[in-house]
Amino acid sequence: MSAYDVDAVIVGSGPNGLVAAVTLAEAGWRVVIYEAQDTPGGGLRSEEVTLPGFLHDCCASNHPMALSSPAFRELGLEREGLAFAQNDIPLAHPIRPGETGYLRRSAAETAAGFGSDEKLWRAVMGTFGDRWKQLGRAIGNPLRPTPDLIALGAASVWPTPWLLKLLRDERSRAVLSGLAAHSIVDLRQPATALVGVALGAFAHGVGWPVAVGGTRSIADALIARLTSLGGEIITGTRVARIEDLPRARAVLLDTSPRDALKIAGHRFSASYANSLHRMRYGSAAYKVDWALDGEVPWVDEELRDAGFVHLGGPAEQVIEAERLVAKGRMPDEPFLLLSQASKLDPSRAPEGKSAFGGYAHVPFGFDGDITDAIEARIEKFAPGFRDRILARHVTDPRALEARNANLVGGAIDGGVPDLFQLIARPRLSLNPAETSDPGIFLCSASTVPGPGVTGMPGRLAAQLAMKRLG
Template sequence: MSRRAVVVGAGPNGLTAAALLATRGVEVTVYERDAQIGGAARSAELFGPGFVSDLGAAAHPFGVASPAFRELALEQNGLEWVQPEIPMAHPLPGGRAAMLHRDIERTAQELGVDGPNWRRLHEHFSHHPFETVENAMGPLLRIPPHPVDMVRLGVLGALPAATLANLVFRSGAAKALLAGSSAHATLPLTRPLTSAFGIAFGALGHSTGWPVAKGGSVSITDALARVLLANGGRIETNAEVTDLRDLPRADAVLLDLTPKQILRIAPEQLESRYAAHLARWKYGAGVHKIDYLLDGPVPWEDARVASAGTVHVGGEFRQIIEAERDINRGRMPEKPFVMVTQQSAADSSRTHDGRQVLWSYAHVPNGTALDVRPALEAQIERFAPGFADVVLERREWSPSALEAWNPNLVGGDIGGGSMAGTQQLFRPTPSLHPYRAGRRGLYVCSSSTPPGGGVHGMPGLHAARAVLRDWGRRD
């Protein structure tokens, strides 16, 4: 007799779990509260026909290298990655920028005195990108699939990014380049393990790149849905689940939800100890997002930045450290760390008539109601004088607006919960089996489980494998 599974939430993790189970012959139904599937992997023509903006995630260094997406063969199901000329740029005062090239030798050469140490720090992992991702994209409390490589990453990756940068680099350019990538952790860069983020992001830039999805991040969602539907799965939209007891009978229920939503829909169905741990879950810093339609390219002082897919607008090393420290203390920095993605510079299908779509967000305190736009735009203007003159239209999303759009983005937290303290090791509860939700047949597959946020499907992959393992043990 065939097994049945229900997935609540059609974000990339829920769809990944559903698709993988469907390929194993499981009868799967996905319930999504919204009219559209995809969670934070959606796109829309915000500025009219032919101008495609990503509503959530934009660039995908971990997506292109994801074991989950490779196992599901998304590139054979309509997904096409588009690589920008330069994966990432980091503008600096004085009109220059540090550049992360696909070519590690070119990057090292441009970093001058720090080139040899940059190469030594990233070279091994850039030669083994898939092993690096397989090690990093799972529970930390496990035997990694590539133990020797994990030890190599852990030796330096365990250090705070601020410490590592000061230990191995002398120039502001190399320090800023590492700090900008490490800031993807949305943690103070004086915290342990933040270096691992910087090393991994840099190594992927030198190997598999930091691509965008052609036609928008929704293309990832569409490919996942094709795999699911082709294997007999079903998706029900406009179908919000408010109580687990309302779901049809299933052998496994997988929740692509964060602890706040899990407690809301299952107040009496969870074991008391598990529910108590979820109630103590802490959400991390948020983001304030602005999408732009521009009358041409951003006028970066360093013209090379216009060819970069992702731009880290944070200034010097010390300024990034201060900004990330402030937001994690609940203070809005004067000069926030701003992420910019120039998708249309890489993917011409997203725009026309010489205009550009631009994606940006600033790291902010969780749930802040402050007017962030002036500080965000001032940061861009610092390194691109005249930016305001090319802005035709903008769409702004505060942390509360992001949460209203997608309830998993609590207070604007795009990572499913803080990575600080024990929450980096134990997501969402202290357990060696993080994808089991404390009772038989119930699982969690959201970014609140390892490895955390991002559009790569790995929580969904691990949760689906946990289901299959549990069934194997009981059969």
């Protein structure tokens, strides 16, 4: 008789927990997932939060990393019906009404819009974009350096303002600063430029697609694969202690370090527990979704064709806004990341309507109300926007954490991804998924390679579990 009830128990059903479960199940392991919420998916959720017929992504929305990540590419989830949609303008960055920088699928067309920076943009972004597969593998496991990762680091492991000194055109500077702001870190910190260059390169290499039917379609495809392999998901069950779980050869925690300590801290060594205690969390997100009567009435009409919009103004304004937020202060005009997903995937809204949404960067644990400030900023670039609002839904940092315990303080990064915590995540180790207990593994975005819908933390943890335990 086996000493175990199952081979592996996974706590948490976000993209990393699901990828870990599928990886193990495809290797023949008996797997069960425990999820605290009533529905699985973690950040892979989409709901009709405004009005019936308007589908909004609750967290992750654009998915360049899902297309470039080895974890997703090798799973081949198109067999479960997963599909992506995009167009030729992944991103637009308005600088002022009527003046916009565009990040297009084509590196050459993008560069042509950047004046004196044309040659530099094509040489750097175009080259990395052409090597998106190699770049995806390199970023997916950065502790195993490759020539592509070394080249990316040499080109961009700098504070964003340093890299901006090489650019002269206001449009290219604004676009790069907005891309770098996805790091959700003070942009004067080292390695923030790396995030900007990588996201720009992937826009040229694979685009910035949305999942058809909402981001939840990614979770649905993973769940379909898992259940076809005999895996099980138990929802509505919050795990308090590891001893409450079935007996298993391996336990994989798709949780924040804080919850990992609550569940299994008594099984960890003092030094490992201290590394989890020391994890620092970054700035938070304040999310608003709108059901609109028609499209956003942008002054620059080509903005209506962009999948995503960064509303941040000139590069200097983006840098200052991110600096204030990192210091715990709210800028008068916050940096906004907006999704026009229903433009790419019409199934998300009734005909003639739009499911529009996005979020602002706010200080960790922010408890204020900036809905009016967000709408006022959009109105500045799209006069008449407020007149088209049929309904709105606000998710502040506290609500984000209530829906997903991994979003500590409303932070969506699993731990601030500054230079140190990009590689020491949650501690410096060639096997970041390992804990001090040989049967427990951490597989969340709080491990390398960090945030984003890559599935790589889950894949690496599952591979390590199989290597260690057979």
